[in-house]
Amino acid sequence: MTTKLSHSASPERAPHALKGAAAGGERVGVLLPLALSGAYDYLVPEGLRLAPGDYVTVPLGPRLMVGVVWGPGSGEVADKKLKKVADRLDVPPMPEGLRKFTEWVADYTLSPPGMVLRLAMRAPGALEPPRLCTAYRLAEGAEAVLPKMTPARTRVLDVARDGFARRSGELAEEAGVSAGVVKGLADAGVLEKVAFTTERGFDVPDLEVPRPALSAAQSDAAAAIGTRVEEGGFETFLLDGVTGSGKTEVYFEAAARALAAGRQVLILLPEIALTSQFLDRFEARFGCRPAEWHSDLPARERRRVWRGVAEGRARIVVGARSALFLPFAELGLIVVDEEHEIAFKQDEGVHYNARDMAVVRGSLGAFPVVLASATPALETMANVWAGRYRHLVLSERHGAAQMPDVFAIDMRADPPERGRWLSPRLVKSMAQGLAKEEQSLLFLNRRGYAPLTLCRSCGHRLECPQCDSWLVEHRFRKELACHHCGYTAPSPKACPACGAEDALVACGPGVERIAEEVTELFPEARVALLSSDVLRGPAAYREAVRQIEEHEVDIIIGTQVVAKGHNFPLLTLVGVVDSDLGLENGDLRAAERTFQLLHQVSGRAGRAEKPGRVLMQTYMPEHGVMRALLSGDRDAFLEREAAGRERLGYPPYGRLAGIVLSSPRLDQLQALARDMARLAPLSEKIDVLGPAPAPLALLRGRHRMRFLVKARREAHIQGYIAQWLAQVQIPAAVRVAVDIDPYNFS
Structure with a gap:
């Protein structure tokens, strides 16, 4: 949410659509892809007609910007103070449906409409005309204007008589002549220039392709x-x-x-x-x-x-x-x-x-x-x-495939060996799969080698200097990384606090550590690690998927990127390394998200003729999520979740909005938060919780505090927040972010 604006003209939100086209001398409202509260008024120059949705260039201060004609001008600024539209761009106008959608999203999210418009214009160069290249073909009536012919010119004509247009170099190469011969024929009018674009077209879907038989x-x-x-x-x-x-x-x-x-x-x-x-x-x-x-x-x-x-x-x-x-x-x-x-x-x-x-x-x-x-x-x-x-x-899998059997491994009764993370039961099942030439998947939703590194001598924990978070070790890359702000540093050999060498200890497992353990347990197995830290970009993912599909991989180890959408016929065993991860994090959707993620990753097993098994390592087999996964009774789980949310007035039976304040100065931030709390309007249908430090109280070098606005379903939460923030003087260094229907509470 933008709270301070600086304008070189007076913006006014266009209240209704422009009827018909605006001609020279009239005014239009132009919405720009900036954090502005509405459209600016501009005059239409003589000889130009503009309609709603037209993309135009307009002056804004010393520069020209691209915007969209949004409606009639507000009329509140005198004509003599207005600037003129510079030009209309040769591109189809923004459809009315998208303009309505832009306004709807802006109103619902309490965002400046120009920021939403920016989402719809995020394609560099798309509004510019396509680049054209020049080709040559035989001109109509060329035989009547033939210049003095040579063997080289004759060969060019022989090639060009098929009527196809070719670039100068292509035509010269096919005829076995120099580019100068082609140019001479063009200058003489024998060959005509043709402008074309090299941009690829779009294939047309074939609706006659035989479709698979449906159940x-x-x-x-x-x-x-x-x-x-x-x-x-x-x-x-x-x-x-x-x-x-x-x-x-x-x-x-x-x-x-x-x-x-x-x-x-x-x-x-x-x-x-x-x-x-x-x-x-x-x-x-x-x-x-x-x-x-x-x-x-x-x-x-x-x-x-x-x-x-x-x-x-x-x-x-x-x-x-x-x-x-x-x-x-x-x-x-x-x-x-x-x-x-x-x-x-x-x-x-x-x-x-x-x-x-x-x-x-x-x-x-x-x-x-x-x-x-x-x-x-x-x-x-x-x-x-x-x-x-x-x-x-x-309700059933397609074809002969059946849903996998799901089992819990109680880590209290069947713990792994000291220094390891995989239980003997899971290791045994993986060995059986390898003997049958079947594939296994180990799932752990934690990137890197270890989520925490500490010094055994002084207890120092390696933390991000810009965030309230631990640095994650990535041993394969020999670096430490913050997964919140992207900060990286080489893995140190000595503790940065006490200087002790060989005293830094990795605590907890990430997928890289599981891969290390699997390699030790099964040295002959072919192992693939699927994580966004390891596979950079779609091409890397495609290659990894190809290797798995063609059975160049025996054991897959991955984060949530392997949990959905993939279909590997030889994958019969899924092992969840830490089923409890994410259950107790204070998020109102923690149980629901854990159920969804583990159910999805379980669904990777047994998707072809061979039956599948899922083994979930857990210290809480009695937890409601675990019981739902083991029984397969998803609907009962959702009904219990719904009853709990409804009782507490949480979504979808109530409304939530998060307001996060951030500043490089903690004292300034705390003072503003106190003022905002004092100015919060009273309402029987809406409660304001906070201010409190955000779970990530420092992020990218900025201190953060948050309010949580909790409302009944019928309350107009957007109107309440807009009224509240209108009373607050926001310092220039402070950012205010409003999140309607938040999913991230960090």
Whole structure:
């Protein structure tokens, strides 16, 4: 939330849409992709007509900026003080649906609309015309203007008579002549210049590719969604299927219906790592690759996809949460796969949940939205129970595959050997799998070698100098790293506090330490480590997945990147190294998240003909989450969670908002927090908890304090917070971040 603005003109929020086009001499409101509270008024120059959604360049202080015509000018600033629009850009206007969506997100998240607009314009160069290259082809009537011919010129004409346009160098090479010969024929008018772009086009999905045979349950679900797609209108579906039940094939059918109806399709995935196998499945189903959208795309590819979406040439996009803000011209279906995933929540800048905002975009655009998961979020199930979402259930795995058997290993009764982390029972099961030439997966949601390093001589703990967090050892890279701010340092040989050498001890396991133990236990096994610290970028993930699929790997060790979306036919054993991790962290969703994560990783086992087993190492086998995982009774677990939340008034039966204050000066921060607490408006429906130091009280060199606003479901929490903050004088060095519906409480 931006609290201090500095303007060179007076911005006014456009209250309603521009009717028709604005001609020369009229004024328009232009929204800029900056942290501004609304649109600026500008005059339309003579000879230019502007309509809502047009992308324009306008002067702002000493520079030109690109913005979007948002509506009529406010009229509160005299014409003589206004500047003129510089130019209209040659790009399709921002669709009305996206403009409405931008305003809705801004209002809901209490973000400046310009910051939300920035999400929709984040594609460098996309608004510029494509670069053109020059090619040559035989000019019409060329035979009538032939100059003096030579053998070289004759060879050029022989090549060019096929009518194809070629670059000068290509034409010269095929004819076996110099570039000067081609230039001479062009100057004489025999060859004509043709401008073209080298930008790749977009493949058209083939809807006639034979589809896999669907089960009766899959067919019923696909028909329900497909009917809504064809009839039009908004509806939200929860596609609720056990792992391996074929949810992807169901929503592929819905996508095919939307494409056949001439609409565009957006499929949101929570992790880039999931795209490798997904893209292969998509290509098998539609005969081509979809357009991709995520943060690892090169700038040139982002420009191509953004423009292709705006012009309607990119018919189907697979992307991360930010793809929700692409300028689709004819969007007719959104699919949110693994809808429960926390990765759909944006925790910096504009705080939004892409799952919830996808439903909003479908509502505004009057088209259906599909949420797919084996472990739906409690918020989603509450909407199902209330009748707001339509529930489609796939209760069995597709084909011959069966759900794996799940067992708990009580680490109190069956502990590992001293200095090790894997219990004898788990080690024995891995050995049996290796003997059968089957694959095993060890899951631990903790990156690096060890989460804490301390000195056995003086007790000093190695901490991040910029954050309230321990430095994680990454032994393979020989460095220490902070997973909150990115700070790194070489692994020291001596304690930085007391100077003792060989006194630093790694405490606790990370996946690198588990890999070290596995290598010692099974020296002949081929081991793959899957973690975002080890595999950098989609290409590395694709190669790792290929190796596993082709059985170049026997034992997989990974973090949450292996927990969902992957289908490895030879994987029959999943071992969870620390099932209790994350259960007792004070987060209201701790139990739900742990259940979802462990259920998802369990679902990697036995996805083909061979049966699967899951062994969960735990010190709390009696915990409700463990009992639910062992029994497989997900619905009973969700009902218990819902009852507890409803009793306490927590989401989805109440509203929460987090307000985090941060400053490099602790005294300034504490004084502001006290003032804010004193100014909090009184309300019977809303309580303000805090201020208190944030769990990460120091982050990236800034001290942090937080308030938690707890409200009844019917309370207007955004209006309350806006009224509250309007009374507060925020110092320039202080940042205020508002998070409506927070998922991260650090």
